[in-house]
Amino acid sequence: MRFSDADGYARGESVVCVMLKTISQTLADGDHMYAIVRETGPGWIWGRNKIDANISRPTVLALRPEIGWRHRPSGTLLFHPK
Numbered sequence: 001m002r003f004s005d006a007d008g009y010a011r012g013e014s015v016v017c018v019m020l021k022t023i024s025q026t027l028a029d030g031d032h033m034y035a036i037v038r039e040t041g042p043g044w045i046w047g048r049n050k051i052d053a054n055i056s057r058p059t060v061l062a063l064r065p066e067i068g069w070r071h072r073p074s075g076t077l078l079f080h081p082k
Helices: 023-029 060-074
Strands: none
């Protein structure tokens, strides 16, 4: 396959682990807080607005409403955290 024939899809597998603790436990342990997670959500949306997006093929059109919905409760401007 030539580079010019690529379609942007690449197979891959990974494992990610994030260890979280409550704010009160972090303070009690005297640890430094790098961030506070206020909202979470999936990285893809299946079938919303009839947009075919899934975990291996997310689309901007499908993710835009999800990003906005998750961002609003944080009280910060998107890409401008306090």
